[in-house]
Amino acid sequence: MTDGQSFMAALAVLYGAETANVAGPDEVGFISGIGRRFRLVYPAGSIGRNPVGFVFGNPLPPLGSVFQAQNLPVSISPRGVLAFTAAATNPAGRAGDAGPYVRFSETASFDCDGRDVRAGRKRLVRCGTPEAAAKLARMLEGLRRAGEADREEMVRHALDASLDATAIRERVEEWRKAVRPVRIWANVLVVSVFAGWPAVAMTVGLFLTWPALVAALAACMVGTAVTFRRANHALYPAKTTERTQRQAQVSVVPMSAMRAHDYLARPLLAGFHPLAVAKVLLVEADFTALAGRVVRDLAMPVGPVLPGESAEVREAEESFRAAHRAAVGDFLGREGHDPAAFMAPPAARDASSRSYCPRCHAQFVTEGGKCADCGGMTLKPMKGE
Ligand SMILES: [Zn+2]
Numbered sequence: 001m002t003d004g005q006s007f008m009a010a011l012a013v014l015y016g017a018e019t020a021n022v023a024g025p026d027e028v029g030f031i032s033g034i035g036r037r038f039r040l041v042y043p044a045g046s047i048g049r050n051p052v053g054f055v056f057g058n059p060l061p062p063l064g065s066v067f068q069a070q071n072l073p074v075s076i077s078p079r080g081v082l083a084f085t086a087a088a089t090n091p092a093g094r095a096g097d098a099g100p101y102v103r104f105s106e107t108a109s110f111d112c113d114g115r116d117v118r119a120g121r122k123r124l125v126r127c128g129t130p131e132a133a134a135k136l137a138r139m140l141e142g143l144r145r146a147g148e149a150d151r152e153e154m155v156r157h158a159l160d161a162s163l164d165a166t167a168i169r170e171r172v173e174e175w176r177k178a179v180r181p182v183r184i185w186a187n188v189l190v191v192s193v194f195a196g197w198p199a200v201a202m203t204v205g206l207f208l209t210w211p212a213l214v215a216a217l218a219a220c221m222v223g224t225a226v227t228f229r230r231a232n233h234a235l236y237p238a239k240t241t242e243r244t245q246r247q248a249q250v251s252v253v254p255m256s257a258m259r260a261h262d263y264l265a266r267p268l269l270a271g272f273h274p275l276a277v278a279k280v281l282l283v284e285a286d287f288t289a290l291a292g293r294v295v296r297d298l299a300m301p302v303g304p305v306l307p308g309e310s311a312e313v314r315e316a317e318e319s320f321r322a323a324h325r326a327a328v329g330d331f332l333g334r335e336g337h338d339p340a341a342f343m344a345p346p347a348a349r350d351a352s353s354r355s356y357c358p359r360c361h362a363q364f365v366t367e368g369g370k371c372a373d374c375g376g377m378t379l380k381p382m383k384g385e
Contacts, residue, residue, distance in 0.1 A: 008198060011255070015190075018259040019057045021066055021266055026073060026088070026095035027128040028274045029055030030281045032064040038281035040290060042090045057262050065179075065265045067172075067281070069274040070128050072136065072162070074117075075320035078151040079103055081140060082316045083125040086301035087324060089274050091293065091360065093373070094302050099125055101313045104148070110140035114242075130242040131270035155320070159327035162273040165335070168280045175268050178231040183261050185227055189220040190258050217254065225251040228260045235264055242267075275328060279335060288342075291332060292361070295342040298325040300359045303375035348382050355379040 021029070029041040043055050058064035071089060075082045083099025102119040110119055112133040117124045117140065124140075127133040139158055143151050161167075196216070200209050228250045236243050246263045249256040256263070269277050275294050278287045298321060306314050329339040346361040353363040357371035358380050364371075371377040 008194070011193065014255045015194075015258060016059065018255045019059050019262070021055045021057060021068065021262060026085070026090065027055070027068045027070040028089055030067040030069070030277060031055070031057065032066075032281075033058060034064070037283065038067075040278065040282060040286060042092065057259070066262060067265050067269050067277065068128055069269050069272055069277045070132065071274065071324075072159075073125050073127060074136070074140075075317040076140075076143065076151075076155050077312075077316035077319045078148045079105075079312065080316055081119070081124070081143075082313055082320075084306070084317065085324075086305045086317055086321055087294075088297055088302055089290075089294065091373075098306055098309065098313075101309075101316065104144045104151070107144060110137050110144060112137040127270075129267040129270050130240065131236070131267035134238075134240070135271040152319075152323075156323050156327065159273075159323055160330070162271060163276040163327055163331040164272075165276050165279045165331075168269060168272050168276055171268060171272075172280060175235060175265065178234045179261050179264050181227040182224065182231050182264065185220060185224040186258050186260050189217075189224060189254065192216055192220055193254065193258075221251070221254060221257055224257040224260055228257075228264070231264055235268065273328075273331075276331065288337070291337065292342040294328060295325075295332070295339050296359050296361075298328060299343065300374070300377065302359075303377070345380065345383060353382050355381050 027043060029043065030038045031041055032038045041055055055066055055068060057066040071085055071087045073083070073085055073095070075085050080101055080103040082101040084097075086094070088094040100119070100122065102124065108120045110117065110124070112118065112130070114130050115126050115128070115133050117127060117133050117137045119140075125136075127136060143154055146154060197213060200206070200213060206213070225247075229247055232243055232247055250260045250263060251257075275287075275291060278290045282290070301321070306317055332339045332342075343358075345358075346356055346363065349363050352365045354367050355364045355369070356362065356379060357364075357374055357377050359374040359377050360371060362371060362373065363382065364379055366379070367381065369379050371379060
């Protein structure tokens, strides 16, 4: 391999690394290819005690986008907040063990530091993005300042807001308009580096042309940085450290400039429920498949839930999951679905199916037993054999 080929290979590797979006263990990704059709992906290798996974964007900028969404990573009761949710959108399992529980009456304030939400001086929970952390911290601080009697309704209101498909649609449309010029410049940058440079090197040579190539690179970088600045400000008007960092990175690192549209997409839907995002972005069959999983998971979470914890902590989880379940039920009703229908047994895969797991709907050839993937859920007999 010549020096030039090695250089281009190194650039390609660096560019590939830029397509990896860090995702929290309970986040899901929505990825599109050509056109507006999205598919759901789960971060690989992020379940259990491993706190970080990745959602990979499409390598070519014109071909798609990647959004990320997550359930609220906490359970809230009128008395306190627990850094744990029993809800597991990822079929591979729940994100991890329970974190701290804090009472509203004993906490001086809730705020955020990057992706971390803090209760007083200690870290309560880590969110997928700084934007999600800021939104959660604002919500918890509002609850802390409110009276205990008002908190139940406020939590329910927050859950309903996270399931607002109309607001998600508007946000995505706003993003589409804002990101268009950024995407054009990023594409020009990718084509000039990965097609223009090798073509010039192989025909004319780099000895005389390198000043022009560097000037072209600089022009593309400036174009991307200027359009990115406009879109970054329009989509994220709050002047935060993260917004400034995104701008600096896109302005000085060519590989980051090529993926500038990903920086604008990733935090876009912070605070919105994955199921409502799915309603907006996925085809109906994929949405209903996810809806079934979410409904059954909220009714029958992976066990055991909070073994050994106090009654107050368990009550926070149970009351929040009940509110979450009710909000999802109302959302599905608004979208024309009967939540109870998702609890029905699955159709038998074939004549050998004798039982099924009521949570994940896996089918078994045995008459009874337990589903290990769902924490030992007792299997039910398959009807209509
Ligand atoms: Zn199962």
